[in-house]
Amino acid sequence: MASDEYEAVIGLEVHTHLLTRSKLFCGCAASFGVAPNENVCPVCMGMPGVLPVLNRNAVELALRMAFAAHSEVQPYSVFARKSYFYADLPKGYQISQYELPLCKGGYIEIGNGGQPRRIRLVRIHMEEDAGKNLHEADSSLVDFNRSGVPLVEIVSEPDLRSADEAGAYLRELRAILRYIGASQGRMEEGNFRCDVNVSVRRKDSTELGTKTEIKNLNSFRFVEKAIGYEVARQIEILEAGGRIAQETHLWDPIREQTRPMRSKEFANDYRYFPEPDLPPLRLAAQMIEQVRASMPELPAQRRERLQREFELSAYEAAILTEDREIADYFESLLRAGLNNPKTAVNWTMTEVLRAINETGKPLDQAVPPATETGTLLKMIENGTISLNAAKTAFTAMCKSGRGAIVTVDEMGLAQVSDEGAIAAACDKVIAAEATKVAEYRSGREKLFGFFVGQVMKAMGGKGNPKVVNEVLRRRLAGG
Amino acid sequence: MASELFTLTIAEARERLERREISAVELTRACLGRTAAVESKLNAFITLCAREAMEQAEAADQSIAAGSASSLTGLPLAIKDIFATRGVRTTCASKILERFVPPYDATVIAKLRAAGAVFLGKANMDEFAMGSSTENSAFGPTRNPCDLARVSGGSSGGSAAAVAADECLAALGTDTGGSIREPAAFCGVVGLKPTYSRVSRYGVIAYASSLDQVGPLAKTVRDAAILLKEIAGVDHRDSTCSARSVPNYELALTGKVDGMRIGVPREFFVEGMEREVEIAIRSAIQQFEALGAHAVEISLPHTDYAVAAYYLIATAEASANLARYDGIRYGLRAEADNTLDLYNRTRDRGFGAEVKRRIMLGTFALSAGYYDAYYLKAQKVRTLIRQDFERAFEHCDIIVTPVAPTTAFKLGEKTADPLQMYLSDIFTISVNLAGLPGLSVPCGYDAVGMPIGLQLIGPPFGEEIILRAGDAYENSAAIEHRPARL
Numbered sequence: 001m002a003s004d005e006y007e008a009v010i011g012l013e014v015h016t017h018l019l020t021r022s023k024l025f026c027g028c029a030a031s032f033g034v035a036p037n038e039n040v041c042p043v044c045m046g047m048p049g050v051l052p053v054l055n056r057n058a059v060e061l062a063l064r065m066a067f068a069a070h071s072e073v074q075p076y077s078v079f080a081r082k083s084y085f086y087a088d089l090p091k092g093y094q095i096s097q098y099e100l101p102l103c104k105g106g107y108i109e110i111g112n113g114g115q116p117r118r119i120r121l122v123r124i125h126m127e128e129d130a131g132k133n134l135h136e137a138d139s140s141l142v143d144f145n146r147s148g149v150p151l152v153e154i155v156s157e158p159d160l161r162s163a164d165e166a167g168a169y170l171r172e173l174r175a176i177l178r179y180i181g182a183s184q185g186r187m188e189e190g191n192f193r194c195d196v197n198v199s200v201r202r203k204d205s206t207e208l209g210t211k212t213e214i215k216n217l218n219s220f221r222f223v224e225k226a227i228g229y230e231v232a233r234q235i236e237i238l239e240a241g242g243r244i245a246q247e248t249h250l251w252d253p254i255r256e257q258t259r260p261m262r263s264k265e266f267a268n269d270y271r272y273f274p275e276p277d278l279p280p281l282r283l284a285a286q287m288i289e290q291v292r293a294s295m296p297e298l299p300a301q302r303r304e305r306l307q308r309e310f311e312l313s314a315y316e317a318a319i320l321t322e323d324r325e326i327a328d329y330f331e332s333l334l335r336a337g338l339n340n341p342k343t344a345v346n347w348t349m350t351e352v353l354r355a356i357n358e359t360g361k362p363l364d365q366a367v368p369p370a371t372e373t374g375t376l377l378k379m380i381e382n383g384t385i386s387l388n389a390a391k392t393a394f395t396a397m398c399k400s401g402r403g404a405i406v407t408v409d410e411m412g413l414a415q416v417s418d419e420g421a422i423a424a425a426c427d428k429v430i431a432a433e434a435t436k437v438a439e440y441r442s443g444r445e446k447l448f449g450f451f452v453g454q455v456m457k458a459m460g461g462k463g464n465p466k467v468v469n470e471v472l473r474r475r476l477a478g479g
Numbered sequence: 480m481a482s483e484l485f486t487l488t489i490a491e492a493r494e495r496l497e498r499r500e501i502s503a504v505e506l507t508r509a510c511l512g513r514t515a516a517v518e519s520k521l522n523a524f525i526t527l528c529a530r531e532a533m534e535q536a537e538a539a540d541q542s543i544a545a546g547s548a549s550s551l552t553g554l555p556l557a558i559k560d561i562f563a564t565r566g567v568r569t570t571c572a573s574k575i576l577e578r579f580v581p582p583y584d585a586t587v588i589a590k591l592r593a594a595g596a597v598f599l600g601k602a603n604m605d606e607f608a609m610g611s612s613t614e615n616s617a618f619g620p621t622r623n624p625c626d627l628a629r630v631s632g633g634s635s636g637g638s639a640a641a642v643a644a645d646e647c648l649a650a651l652g653t654d655t656g657g658s659i660r661e662p663a664a665f666c667g668v669v670g671l672k673p674t675y676s677r678v679s680r681y682g683v684i685a686y687a688s689s690l691d692q693v694g695p696l697a698k699t700v701r702d703a704a705i706l707l708k709e710i711a712g713v714d715h716r717d718s719t720c721s722a723r724s725v726p727n728y729e730l731a732l733t734g735k736v737d738g739m740r741i742g743v744p745r746e747f748f749v750e751g752m753e754r755e756v757e758i759a760i761r762s763a764i765q766q767f768e769a770l771g772a773h774a775v776e777i778s779l780p781h782t783d784y785a786v787a788a789y790y791l792i793a794t795a796e797a798s799a800n801l802a803r804y805d806g807i808r809y810g811l812r813a814e815a816d817n818t819l820d821l822y823n824r825t826r827d828r829g830f831g832a833e834v835k836r837r838i839m840l841g842t843f844a845l846s847a848g849y850y851d852a853y854y855l856k857a858q859k860v861r862t863l864i865r866q867d868f869e870r871a872f873e874h875c876d877i878i879v880t881p882v883a884p885t886t887a888f889k890l891g892e893k894t895a896d897p898l899q900m901y902l903s904d905i906f907t908i909s910v911n912l913a914g915l916p917g918l919s920v921p922c923g924y925d926a927v928g929m930p931i932g933l934q935l936i937g938p939p940f941g942e943e944i945i946l947r948a949g950d951a952y953e954n955s956a957a958i959e960h961r962p963a964r965l
Contacts, residue, residue: 042581042582042583045808046803046808047581047583047803047808047809048563048569048571048576048579048581048684048685048803049562049563049581049585049680049681049682049683049684049685050681050682051680051681051716051717051718051719052718053715053716053717053718054718081799083798083799083802083845085802085805085822087805087807087818090803090807090808091799091802091803092799092801092802092803092805093799093802140818142807269846269847271798271799271842271845271846271847271850272845272850273795273796273799273845273850273854276687276688276689276719276796277688277718277719278718278719279718279719
């Protein structure tokens, strides 16, 4: 098959907002969800005579990203003006970094199904975001709330070889950014944007083919689909003897295909030059070390530790650490003093994730605090409630926000573990089902389930299944 | 006499206000009266703020009476229309900002307000500070009070003329390639460009970010020193502004220059300079020697490249600084039904010819394929020029040169050939490239009575030494002050 002879060569350019309180070059709030043009001032509106002043916190967050990506921090870097005209760009230039970025090199490791692969980075740099255009029928509106919000741009080498790898890279990158508190990483909300560079070449070639750039991707799924589509498109052209045009394509999420941007958009000459209103950024060794020392545990480190400390499988560790909040929640559950960490593992991977996915709410709104859930799990462990009852209680707690003990109590979910009571119920059932008992004793093992059901029914469902099992077996065996 | 109050210096007026011999209201009224009498001949102002000025003067008198006067309380100033003044139209002498009213003050304006100054109005200038004659203003040129047929110089021509004609006691200007010093020399007043980074640029409409600097134009060197102290100093809104402490510049005016080494650059005394200008400068150097200073010949070998380097760097920075004038958020907006036409028409109509010329030149110097040969090369030449001065200052304490190769030329004389106009900056431009302080002091007149200016250049943050030298010269040379006959 033609596509077997080719390999895809993919590089990703990610832009993400940094979670600072204020904008990159002025004191306006960098928050979202306010009315248009509320978080603005003369500086981020590009009024005459204004000047930029660098936000230190933004630099610290960018440095955390550098450490997480093993990227080399440049103690001397320079901001640059990138000029182009657009209604949402108030100064007519964006303050970015060009020849001397904040960081060079680095890598992101992707799991690759057990075979970790390093995807190298070219660079990481800082820049300001532009405002937002809103197009109406006969006019356009511009909202400058986003103008000046800090961004980091993370550029990878074209080391990725498939849509799956691209997805894995993006997920790991997002996890890292969320772990270090640098970003929310939500593509759908626009605070994590990705442009893709795709080319193909014959598998034995070392030269790069002509690449196309794909923009307007707003979910990981679309990134993967767009890559799939574009790779197939390029192979088809090459197989037919054609040449790939170096173009920028837009992803059409409705038709799920790429199409070239209108030719009217010429290639821009950005006329980069060093920003004269900002001195070169000189980072003291002490400051760099301070940031390095304040680094939280990264996803890869946490995965490795969870596997080691709690004997989790690689798969379990991966699921639990995909989100820092979930990993934190899981570890909090363990502090409830459970005998078996697996209880917490399973509960987090099933009930907790389900509650989050079903409600679509953030963790702290979707599930009870870890202390309460931990109490619930302890109740399962010490036999106070059955697993099923716990699930019922949990669902109620998610909705009501009330504590574990109160909920179990009010809903009457506590199970009976007293051997005497269970023995009495078993005896009753045995007495009532003499025929079946005889059949069982003569070899029909399968009937055991029937007896269990009957005992449970007699106990109103509150029998501790483990104890019921034990006692019933003994009684049926004649003991 | 009340009618002569406008001839006072800052130092004199301050003393009289303190002694309650005059009131701030009288002083401001005198200046406004003078302005009313002569302004139609000069066109030194784009916007007059008579009402606001009187209100400020009244407030000044109240604070003087309450004993809470500040250093500049009640002193009437003209403000170049390049400084953002909250609530007062700020045009930068351009149609594109003809109706722009900033909702904020420039930092230096806030400082002057806090010091109690009175703002008489916004002074005329070359559009976006691009020019050497104020003939590039969208609101007509400013005429030289010494000869109304001649230019006042530029780009701070309105500020210089207003001071020379006693419409105000002093003024604020900006200097990117000579725009304070040259008009000061042409109009016979004192002009000071401080070291780059000495004064905040926040709220100063940007022309060339790495060259622009704010400074005073005044009647005496002492007055310039007084004003500098009020406007200099760190500003957290300007990342390029120096945190170095601000001395009391008046204390530097000791009158003593004996032993001072006066550097005279051989490259500056070349063809193209008017004979009378050269004579006046040489005479000034002799005056310094009579005071006990020593003249020393120095060399600034890369002088020839200064104008070219400047017109690449300044225009490149300007091409980006002026990109924000697009009709979207403020200022002039032309009618159009798509964004591209909106930009094109707004900027075509809003910008004058010289501004367009420099934007195009700067865009070219930065464009792909040309950046290395032009912009980058010019910045390297700039380093060489700065090093020339560093080496020179190992052998001298100040450097003395003419301010301009000629005295004020006639209106329209140089407008036909922009390059000719650019050469007027030949002696001032390298000072901006090197970021050094430069002072222009009147040192004589030519045969037709036009003033000649002497330039004193200091090492970085050497304002005290050039002010001391300038003040000593001013007092000893006693150049005749010829009030403008208007």
